Amino acid sequence: MEAFLKGNKKSQPELLTTRQQIVVLLSRGRYRAKEVSQELSIREKEVYDHLDHIARTVARQKQRLLIEPSRCLSCGYVFNKRKRFAKPGRCPSCRSEHIREPMYYITKLKI
Ligand SMILES: [Zn+2]
Numbered sequence: 001m002e003a004f005l006k007g008n009k010k011s012q013p014e015l016l017t018t019r020q021q022i023v024v025l026l027s028r029g030r031y032r033a034k035e036v037s038q039e040l041s042i043r044e045k046e047v048y049d050h051l052d053h054i055a056r057t058v059a060r061q062k063q064r065l066l067i068e069p070s071r072c073l074s075c076g077y078v079f080n081k082r083k084r085f086a087k088p089g090r091c092p093s094c095r096s097e098h099i100r101e102p103m104y105y106i107t108k109l110k111i
Contacts, residue, residue: 030104069102072091074094085102
């Protein structure tokens with residue numbers, strides 16, 4: 001085991017927790033929960049749990065987790081007031097279930 005670790009030591013990237021990896025990802029661009037889950041090989045449900053926590057932790061680092069809101073692809077209704085991270089099931093305006101998923105990203109707050 002030890003020998004294996006020694007032999008494997010060269011230029012190993014710093015190990016990040018899943019949550020840190022999500023922060024890195026969302027600092028680089030906008031992603032859907034599904035894309036984050038695929039990127040990190042975790043379930044989509046876990047992504048939402050992490051997002052919930054990340055929203056609070058990045059605030060302490062003068063950053064903000066932002067949501068590009070879901071939008072109904074049938075009538076254009078925007079789910080602006082939605083506070084939860086998960087994708088809505090159906091449009092309250094036209095009842096369509098054809099809804100574009102929200103995207104998440106992290107920005108630095110300007111002081
Ligand atoms: Zn609609």
